[in-house]
Amino acid sequence: MELSDPATPDTSVDISSIAKRRKSGRATQKPVLFNKDPNISQVSSGNSGKRKRADPPTQDVADSSDIESEDDSSDDESDPDEEELKERRRKAPRPKKAPSKPNAKKPRTGPALTTNLAVRPAANGVKKAARPQHPRARPVKSAEENGTGLYSEVFSEGHTLDAVAADWIARWDQNNAEAMCDMVNFVIKCTGCNSRVDVHDIEDQDNAPSKLGDIQEEYQALKPTDYPLISKVKGNASFRSALSGFFATLISTCHAAGLLYSDLAILENIEVWVHTMSSSSLRPFRHTATVIALTIGNTLCTVAADIADNAAKTMRQKEGEQKKKSVNKERVKALEAKIAEGDRRRTQVLDSMKYLLDAVFIHRYRDVDPKIRLECVAALGNWITTLPDVYFDGMHLRYLGWVLSDISTPTRAEVVKQLGKLFKNKDNAPRLRTFTEKFRARLVEMAVRDSDVSIRAATVELLDMIRKTGLLEPDDIDNIGRLIFDTEPRVRKAVAGFFAENINDWYETTLEDFGGEEGLADILGEEVEDDFDTPRSSWLKLKCVAEALQSYDAEDDEQDSVVREAGGGGGLIATGVDSRYAMAARTIYDGISVAKEWEVLVGYLIFDLSSTDQHPEGADATLESRCKLNEKEAILLLEILNVAIKARLSEAIEAETDKRGHKTKALKEESRKVQESTALHLARRLPQLLKKFGSNPATASAVLRLGQVLNLEIFQELRQDSTTYASLLDDINKQFLTHTDQGVLAEASTALLHAREFEDLEEVTGSKVQELWDDTISTLRALMCSREDDNLSELCNTVRRIANLASISDCVAVLDLEGRPVSKKRTIPQNTSSPFSLLLELIRDPELDDGAGEEADETLISAAKTVLFYYMWTVRSLQTAIPSGTAIAKFPEFALFAQSLETLVKNRPAASPVRLAAVGTLLDLYTLFATFRHVQIPPNHQNADDIHSLVQHIPTSAESLILSTYAALEKSFAKKARRTLEAAPDDDLASDPEDSSDDEDEDEPSHAQQETLIAEKRLCEVAGKMVLAIVGRVLDHEGPNKGRIKERLQRNKAKLGSNLKEVVAYLDGPKAKGKKRAPAKRTGKKVVKAIEVDDEEESEEERQVEEGGEEDLRERELVEDRIVDPDEESAGGDGAATAGADEAEEDDVMGD
Secondary structure, three states: OOOOOOOOOOOOOHHHOOOOOOOOOOOOOOOOOHHHOOOEEEOHHHOOOOOOOOOOOOOOOOOOOOOOOOOOOOOOOOOOOOHHHHHHHHHHOOOOOOOOOOOOOOOOOOOOOOOOOOOOOOOOOOOHHHHHHHOOOOOOHHHHHHOHHHHHHOOOOOOOHHHHHHHHHHHHHHHHHHHHHHHHHHHHHHOOOOOOHHHHHHHHHHHHHHHHHHHHHHHHHHOOOOOOOOOOOHHHOOOOHHHHHHHHHHHHHHHHOOOHHHHHHHHHHHHHHHHHHHOOOOOHHHHHHHHHHHHHHHHHHHHHHHHHHHHHHHHHHHHHHHOOOOOHHHHHHHHHHHHHHHHHHHHHHHHHHHHHHHHHHHHHOOOOHHHHHHHHHHHHHHHHHHHHHHOOOHHHHHHHHOOOOOOOHHHHHHHHHHHHHHHHHHHHHHHHHHHHHHHHHHHHHHHHHHOOOHHHHHHHHHHHHHHHOOOOOOHHHHHHHHHOOOOOOOHHHHHHHHHHHHHHHHHHHHHHHHHHHHHHHHHOOOOOOOOOOOOOHHHHHHHHHHHHHHHOOOOHHHHHHHHHHHHHOOOOOOOOOHHHHHHHHHHHHHHHHHHHOOOHHHHHHHHOOOOOOOOOOOHHOOOHHOOOOHHHHHHHHHHHHHHHHHHHHHHHOOOOOOOOOEEEEHHHHHEEEHHHHHHHHHHHHHHHHHHHHHHOOHHHHHHHHHHHOHHHHHHHHHHOOOHHHHHHHHHHHHHHHHHHHHHHHHHHHHHHHHHOOOOHHHHHHHHHHHHHHHHHHHHHHHHHOOOOHHHHHHHHHHHHHHHHOOOOOOOOHHHHHHOOOOOOOOOOOOOOOOHHHHHHHHHHOOOHEEEEEEHHHHHHHHHHHHHHHHHHHHHHHHHHHHHHHOOOOOOOOOOOHHHHHHHHHEEEHOHHHHHHHHHHHHHHHHHHHHHHOOOOOOOOOOOOHHHHHHHOOOOOOHHHHHHHHHHHHHHHHHOOOOOOOOOOOOOOOOOOOOOOOHHHOOOOHHHHHHHHHHHHHHHHHHHHHHHHHHHOOOOOOOOOOOOOOHHHHOOOOOOOOOHHHHHHHHHHHHOOOOOOOOOOOOOOOOOOEOOOOOOOOOOOOOOOOOOHHHHHHHHHHOOOOOOHHHHHHHHHOOOOOHHHHHHHHHHHHOOO
C-alpha cells in the first residue's frame, strides 16, 4: 500500500539511516511516485517544469502513531475504509501556505528515487513527556579530560541526546561488542574513574565482577576526592540531568525502534555491568550506577504505561470495528495481533523492571549513603504513580513506610513528598487503607516530634490529606490539633487548615442538637447586621473554637508556674512577649473567618450568660446555654480578640498603599475611617470588658492588653469627652490597686505608659498616676509603722506596685518626700520617714533573711528594683542638668545601698533568686554611674569634682562574690545541659560554689529542657551585666587581679552554647571588617580557598579548606561509608570541633 495512506504506515526500519537523519529528530516519510499520487493533478508536458499539488494531511511528530503500528494514528473508536479516505481527500479543500513564512522548496523526486523511513528515537505513538530544559554544562574543558567516544558526545556541545542515542544504536548494529564497550567505558568515566575495559571484557560477561573489582582497586588507590555526580564544581551543574537524560532517551529510542524487544542483548549487557557496579563498596561506583539503573527503571515504567495506553486504544478500535454492519475481518485480525504483540512487549518490560527491583532497589534503598536512599525513594514514588496497577500495592508501599524512620532528614522529606502525591487523589484511599493503618502512628509521631521543622510542617499537611479520606483516628486528630500551640510558626501555619476543618466538623455536630441550619435559624430569627449584642450563629462557632482550644491545651499548670518563677530571678518581666495562647490565636485568625469579626466576638464576651444552665442536651438545649463560657474559654477568646483587633488595624494601615506602592487620598480616608471606628468601638467596650472580666487575673491581663492597642491620638482628634477617657483610666487604676498578680500589674503599667505617650492627654494621665502614687505610698507607711508577720503578704504586694510605678514615671520626688506628722485624731499610726528610707530599711531588715518564705524574697527583690529605678531617674535628671551648667545642690549617695546589696549576696546561697537579683542590681548600679565618664562637663563647673566622684570601681570583696555567683550558675547550666567545663586552674579567683538541693536532684524528663533554658537565661543575664561592667571599667579594672575576671568569662564561652558566646564576645570589641580579595587566576596548581579571619574563633566558612584534604573530604562525605551517630560525633574531638557541635546543638534548641 502507498505511504500516503495513513491507515497502514510503513513499518520498515533502516538502522543505518539513524545517524544521518535531520537534527530535529522528525521521521522522514517514504516518497511516493509522482505519477501515482492521487492528490497531485497531472499537467501537460508544456508545464512539466511546474506542478500543482495538494498537501497531504500531516500529523505532528509528538502526536503521531507508532511506526510499527497499523492504526495508531486514529483516535476514533473505528477507522474509515480506504475508499472513504480517498474520497475525503478528493473533496477536501487545498490548504494555502502562510504568506509570512513560505516553506523552502523541496527537490524534485523522480520515479526511481526512493527513501527508507528513518528511526524515530522516542515518540512511539504517544506524546513524550517534556524534560526540563536545563542548560547542559560541560563538566570538563580539555580534550584529555573530556575523553573520547560516547562520553565526549554526551557532554560536548553540538550534540543532542536524541542524536547521540541514535548514533550509538547505529554503531551497535554494526558492531555489538565495540558499541557496548564504549557504553561501559562511558559509565565508568561518569564515576570519575579513567580506567577502561576492552572488547574482550565485554564478550566475557562472567568476568565482569572481577574486572570491575580490579578497576575499583585502581581507582581507590588514587584516593578520589570527588566524583561528578555530587561535585559542586561550576561546570558540573547539569551533569546529572545530562546523564539521566541520555539513558532515558536511549531506552525510549530502543523502544521506538523495536530493538528493546527484538534485540534483548542491549539491555542485558547494560544490566550486567550497571547492576554489578551498584553493589560496589566504592561510593562513586555505587551511587552512579544506582542513578543509571533507577533512570532506566523510570523510563521502562513510562514505556510500559505507553504500551498499556496503546493497547487500550487498539482494543476500542477492535470493538468499534466489530460493531459495524460489514466487519472487516482482516482488520480485526490485525488489531488482535497488535494487541497480542503489545501484551508480549509489556510483559517483557515488566520482567526487566522486576529484575531491576530485585538486583538494585532492594539493596540500595537501605544503603549507608543517604543520597542513594533518597534516589531510591524518589524512583519508587515515580514507579507507583506511573504504573499503579503494578506497584501501587502493600508490598511496594511498605518500603516507603519503612524509610519514614530513616535518620536522614532529606530522605524522610522525600518520603513525605511522595506520599503526598498518592494521598492527594481521594480515589487512592482504598489502596492506601492498609498502609495508613500500619504507619499512621509513625506519621503522627513525625508531625509532633520530628527534629526538622520543615518535615513536621509537610507531615501535618500530609495528615490533613489523610483526614479528608477518613483514615485518621480521633486520637490522632487530637494529637495533630494540639500543634496549634506549637512554638514553631511553620508548624502552626501548616496545622491552621487542619484545625479549621476540625472546627467545621465540630460545628456541624453541634448543629444537630438544634435541628441543623434551619432549626438554628428558626431559634435566632432574622439577624440584624449591626446589632452585636444579640445571640447569633457565629457565637456557636466561636464556642466550638474555644472548646477545641481548651481540649487541645495539654500544658500543665506546673510548667506555667515554673516559667513565671523564672522571671523573678533578677530583671523585668517582658510584657511584649506573646503567650502561647496569643500565638495560637494568630494562627486561628488566618484560618477561621469568624475569628476576624471582632465586633461579634466582643458582643459575645460581654453578653451575660451566667443565669443559663451549663450544657443542657436534647430538645431542652438553647443557644444561650450552649454558648456559656468557662474561665479558660474566656481567656482563649480574649486572646483571639487581641489578635483580631491588631490585625484589623494593621490591615487598615497597609490598605493605604495600592498595589503599585502609591498612597492615594481615597485610600487614606478609608483607612482613617476604619481606625476611627475601631478606636471608638473599643473605647466603649473596654470598661464593659473590665467590669465583667476584671476579677480574674488571667482575663484582666488580656483585657488590659487591649488598652495598649487603643489609638488615643484618634480618640483626642475626634474631640471625645475627656470624662470617658478619665473613666477608662480609673478602671485601669482599679485593676492596678486590687490585683496582686505580677502579670496584671505589668499589663496595667504598660497601659498607663502607653497613655502617657500622647501629649494632649498627659495632664489627665499624670493625675491618675499621681493618685496611684499617693495610695501606694500611704499604704507603705502604714504597713511599715506596724510590722507584723500577718501583713507580710500585703507589704510584698505594695512594694511590687511601687516597683511597677517607678518603672513608668519619675519617682525621685515621690520617694524623697517625707510624711507629715500624724494627727491626734487619726487612730492608724504612720511612719513619717521618706519612702526611700523605708525601702532601704526593708533591704537591711534581718527578719527577711533566708528562710522567711517566697513573699519575703519577692519583697526584697522588688525593693532593690525600686531603689535602682530611683537612681536611674536621678542620673537621668543630672545628665540633663550638667551640660547646661546648672548648679547641683544634692548628689546621690549609693554607698549604703551597695553595701546592703553586698550583704544580701554574702548571706544567700548561690542559687537563691534574691542573690541573683542582688548581684544584677549591684552591677547595674556601678555601671549606671560609670556613664558620667561620657557627660560633657562645662569648664569651671563648680560641681566637677563631685561629678567625677560618682564613678567608682566595685570593691574587691564584691568582685569575689560576683565571680562565685557566676561560677555557680555556670556549673548549674553545664550540669543540666550535660556539658563539660574546662578544669579550673589552681589560682582560680572563684571559690568552689556550693551545690543547692535542686541541683542534686535529677529533673523530670518533662521539665528537663525547660529547666535547662531557665538556667541558661540566668547565666546569660549575670554574664551580660558583668560584661557591661567590665566595658564600663568598674569591674576587673583595678587591683592586683586586674583582667582575671575577663579571663574567667572567656574560659568556657565555647562550651556553653552560642548565646553565652555572643554575650562574652562583646569583651573583644567590634569585629573589623574583612578585606575582599580579588579572585585568583585559574592555574593548573591545587587551589586553596583562603579567607581572612578577623578573630580567633573561626567560623565554618572562614577557615582554610584545601581541596582534596581531609577536611574537604569530610565535607563531601567521602571519608567513610558509615552512618555517624550524632552523639558520637559531638563527643569526639576537642577544640573548635567540640565548640561547633555545641553551637549546632544550641541553635537547634534555642532558635534565635
